[in-house]
Amino acid sequence: xxxxxxxxxxxxxxxxxxxxxxxxxxxxxxxxxxxxxxxxxxxxxxxxxxxxxxxxxxxxxxxxxxxxxxxxxxxxxxxxxxxxxxxxxxxxxxxxxxxxxxxxxxxxxxxxxxxxxxxxxxxxxxxxxxxxxxxxxxxxxxxxxxxxxxxxxxxxxxxxxxxxxxxxxxxxxxxxxxxxxxxxxxxxxxxxxxxxxxxxxxxxxxxxxxxxxxxxxxxxxxxxxxxxxxxxxxxxxxxxxxxxxxxxxxxxxxxxxxxxxxxxxxxxxxxxxxxxxxxxxxxxxxxxxxxxxxxxxxxxxxxxxxxxxxxxxxxxxxxxxxxxxxxxxxxxxxxxxxxxxxxxxxxxxxxxxxxxxxxxxxxxxxxxxxxxxxxxxxxxxxxxxxxxxxxxxxxxxxxxxxxxxxxxxxxxxxxxxxxxxxxxxxxxxxxxxxxxxxxxxxxx
Ligand SMILES: [Zn+2]
Numbered sequence: 001x002x003x004x005x006x007x008x009x010x011x012x013x014x015x016x017x018x019x020x021x022x023x024x025x026x027x028x029x030x031x032x033x034x035x036x037x038x039x040x041x042x043x044x045x046x047x048x049x050x051x052x053x054x055x056x057x058x059x060x061x062x063x064x065x066x067x068x069x070x071x072x073x074x075x076x077x078x079x080x081x082x083x084x085x086x087x088x089x090x091x092x093x094x095x096x097x098x099x100x101x102x103x104x105x106x107x108x109x110x111x112x113x114x115x116x117x118x119x120x121x122x123x124x125x126x127x128x129x130x131x132x133x134x135x136x137x138x139x140x141x142x143x144x145x146x147x148x149x150x151x152x153x154x155x156x157x158x159x160x161x162x163x164x165x166x167x168x169x170x171x172x173x174x175x176x177x178x179x180x181x182x183x184x185x186x187x188x189x190x191x192x193x194x195x196x197x198x199x200x201x202x203x204x205x206x207x208x209x210x211x212x213x214x215x216x217x218x219x220x221x222x223x224x225x226x227x228x229x230x231x232x233x234x235x236x237x238x239x240x241x242x243x244x245x246x247x248x249x250x251x252x253x254x255x256x257x258x259x260x261x262x263x264x265x266x267x268x269x270x271x272x273x274x275x276x277x278x279x280x281x282x283x284x285x286x287x288x289x290x291x292x293x294x295x296x297x298x299x300x301x302x303x304x305x306x307x308x309x310x311x312x313x314x315x316x317x318x319x320x321x322x323x324x325x326x327x328x329x330x331x332x333x334x335x336x337x338x339x340x341x342x343x344x345x346x347x348x349x350x351x352x353x354x355x356x357x358x359x360x361x362x363x364x365x366x367x368x369x370x371x372x373x374x375x376x377x378x379x380x381x382x383x384x385x386x387x388x389x390x391x392x393x394x395x396x397x398x399x400x401x402x403x404x405x406x407x408x409x410x411x412x413x414x415x416x417x418x419x420x421x422x423x424x425x426x427x428x429x430x431x432x433x434x435x436x437x438x439x440x441x442x443x444x
Contacts (some may be wrong), residue, residue, distance in 0.1 A: 012342070013341070015206075016337025023335060027331075056237070070164070071161070073089070081153055087145070094193075100137040135162070167226065168226075176220065179219055182245075183249070189227050195316075195322075196325060200254060251343075253322075255316070264289065264290065265310045265312045352416070360423055401435050
């Protein structure tokens with residue numbers, strides 16, 4: 001058992017502070033589904049892990065979609081009749097409707113108002129709005145600020161470009177002994193939003209750093225992509241090889257103080273679904289496993305019927321279900337160091353299950369082997385005497401070449417690490433042998 005133990009050597013609080021500091025570094029960047037914001041974000045990730053950047057030209061067909069024009073923005077503001085800026089992109093990049101076409105014009109308030117977006121229910125917050133696939137322009141502001149606007153002429157300026165260019169995404173590939181892959185995917189297309197976007201980016205980056213340079217069974221592929229169009233583009237470019245994905249996780253909204261939520265893959269009974277459910281059951285925070293639905297983040301694309309990949313989605317608070325979602329209140333105060341570190345730990349524990357989920361054969365299947373003679377009937381100490389012996393007996397009994405260690409953990413009710421440690425000890429004592437080809441293929 002490797003990854004989680006490695007992390008446990010560090011202090012949870014300091015790991016959390018590091019994760020939060022990384023999110024804070026990424027926070028001010030105005031990201032979108034294309035453009036320099038995502039490029040700058042990927043450059044900061046590349047400072048920490050090996051990352052290949054892929055650029056795909058505007059107009060490239062990707063299944064039923066087309067790679068859009070590239071959007072970049074330098075400045076935007078609304079200047080009131082008194083000459084003062086009432087909305088300023090430099091103060092908060094959420095102020096601009098993401099993907100706004102350029103405009104520089106003067107107009108009366110009545111003409112400006114249809115281009116203003118607010119949240120009447122949360123009058124102090126600025127909403128996050130986009131207009132990716134319909135050319136438009138607009139501003140987002142607090143409802144209170146909008147109510148305070150006086151009649152008169154307003155100068156509106158959006159210094160943006162929307163032109164042929166490229167869509168950019170990042171891919172970090174960590175080769176393991178097997179070419180079978182674990183896919184970890186997160187979206188990198190939201191501007192200054194912390195839980196929705198940055199928490200996933202930070203945790204995925206640290207997870208890749210944890211795995212990098214280690215002896216791995218699986219190969220790992222981390223995708224840092226614009227939501228929807230990025231996943232569609234990646235799938236279109238890798239259509240022939242996605243069958244190598246044995247397990248996958250979309251990471252999003254995993255930095256807030258809420259309990260864990262795991263949305264199962266479309267298959268519902270994939271090994272990743274069982275591994276995550278098992279890990280969540282045996283950790284201390286509240287958690288809930290949700291059935292698959294064809295709405296959400298990029299698991300929608302990975303689980304589209306043509307692919308049906310075993311990819312689920314790990315969250316804390318469920319996207320769309322917390323009031324701060326897609327507003328200026330999803331900020332660096334909304335994500336906290338300890339929940340970020342806790343999410344990294346849960347991810348590490350999930351990967352520990354996948355990496356170690358071997359099947360074994362009991363080398364002494366006719367009645368129990370005499371454990372006492374081998375010093376295996378006494379515990380190595382601690383409070384869990386019963387559990388340690390119990391884990392050994394469960395592993396011996398169910399190691400018939402058919403049951404994986406996760407099967408045994410589920411059936412015994414014991415946590416996977418205890419089952420895995422027992423299997424290691426019994427193997428060392430010649431009582432078990434591992435069955436080759438641990439990753440029994442399921443489906444494609
Ligand atoms: Zn979002």
